[in-house]
Amino acid sequence: DQQVKQNSPSLSVQEGRISILNCDYTNSMFDYFLWYKKYPAEGPTFLISISSIKDKNEDGRFTVFLNKSAKHLSLHIVPSQPGDSAVYFCAALSNFGNEKLTFGTGTRLTIIP
Amino acid sequence: DTGVSQDPRHKITKRGQNVTFRCDPISEHNRLYWYRQTLGQGPEFLTYFQNEAQLEKSRLLSDRFSAERPKGSFSTLEIQRTEQGDSAMYLCASSLGTGHYGYTFGSGTRLTVV
Numbered sequence: 588d589q590q591v592k593q594n595s596p597s598l599s600v601q602e603g604r605i606s607i608l609n610c611d612y613t614n615s616m617f618d619y620f621l622w623y624k625k626y627p628a629e630g631p632t633f634l635i636s637i638s639s640i641k642d643k644n645e646d647g648r649f650t651v652f653l654n655k656s657a658k659h660l661s662l663h664i665v666p667s668q669p670g671d672s673a674v675y676f677c678a679a680l681s682n683f684g685n686e687k688l689t690f691g692t693g694t695r696l697t698i699i700p
Numbered sequence: 701d702t703g704v705s706q707d708p709r710h711k712i713t714k715r716g717q718n719v720t721f722r723c724d725p726i727s728e729h730n731r732l733y734w735y736r737q738t739l740g741q742g743p744e745f746l747t748y749f750q751n752e753a754q755l756e757k758s759r760l761l762s763d764r765f766s767a768e769r770p771k772g773s774f775s776t777l778e779i780q781r782t783e784q785g786d787s788a789m790y791l792c793a794s795s796l797g798t799g800h801y802g803y804t805f806g807s808g809t810r811l812t813v814v
Contacts, residue, residue, distance in 0.1 A: 591742075619800045630704070630791055631743065633802025676742050686731065686799040687756065690742030 590614045591679050593691035601699050606664040608694050610677030613658065617679040621688065622651060622662045625674045634675075635662070664696075672698045702726075704806035706792050712812045713782055720778045721809045725794030732775050733803065734767055735791040736760065743791055749775060782813045 592611045600606045610620075618639050623631035637644040637651045637660070644651050650663045664671055677691040705724040713719050725732050730751050735743035746765070747757045751772035761767075764782075769775040779786055789810050795803035 621802055623802070623805075628807065630793070630805030630807050632805070636801060638800070678742070680799055686795070687733065687745040687748055688735075688743070688799065688803075690744070692740065692742050 588613075589692075590617075591677055591689050591691040593675075593677055593694050595694050596692070597695040597697070599697045599699055600667050602669060603666045606662075606667045606671065606696055606698070608662045608664075608675050608677075608696065610660050610662075610691055611658055612660075612679055614679070614681070614689075615658075616681045616683060617689075618682045619680050620651070620653060620660050621678045621680070622649075623676045623678060623690075624671075625676060625693070631676055667696075667698045669698050669700055672696060704792055704794055704804050706790075706806035706809050708809055709807065710810045710812075712814060715784060715813055716781055718778065718780045719782060719811065720776055721790055721792075721811075723775045723777070723792030723794075723806060725774070725792070726796075726804060729794035729796045729804075730772065731795045731797070731799070731803070732769055733793045733795075734775070734777050735793065735805075737789040737791060737808070738787075746777075746790075779811075782811075784813045787811055787813045 621636040622634040625631045653660045674693045678688040707722045732749045734746040737743045749769040764780045789808045791808045793803040793805040
């Protein structure tokens with residue numbers, strides 16, 4: 588039972604354009620949603636999070652949007668830079684779940700110079 | 701702050717052998733997590749410590765797996781009688797208080813069982 592889904596295994600975007608990564612979830616008990624970035628041979632690095640009581644959170648070039656009714660969130664990166672090429676994981680947690688994260692399967696983002 | 705350290709980075713073992721991994725969290729972090737990641741998948745939760753207490757174990761953690769965090773500092777994850785299906789990246793993470801703002805992962809230990 589995949590509670591967090593990232594349906595696009597890969598995405599290619601031209602440098603300077605907007606990258607949009609999508610994530611869907613099924614568990615209504617999730618309270619927070621997070622995005623992690625992962626380079627090869629490294630652990631995931633936290634990027635940005637959003638509480639379920641908000642619909643948008645912004646940090647520099649990164650913005651996360653949450654649509655609770657659709658159980659959908661997205662990460663926007665603008666402008667995209669070559670260093671953004673990595674695997675991006677969507678994750679969710681519940682206040683009743685001992686803070687454990689449930690991850691999606693990831694989307695490999697490639698920024699084309 | 702040297703981040704979360706994991707040792708070894710790579711481990712190749714024969715089926716049936718026991719292996720032990722170590723994780724050193726960020727020193728002031730009271731929460732420590734173990735995750736496992738296989739090819740093409742996201743990390744999957746294994747177990748969680750708050751200080752020295754192991755508060756939750758995933759059903760993925762069979763009886764062959766055991767984790768400890770003596771004195772609430774470093775943690776070890778032991779796998780007994782390894783099987784080929786145990787081949788994966790084992791990730792450790794730590795946080796201070798709530799994980800709402802993300803926790804810090806180590807670089808992982810890649811286990812290959814041959």
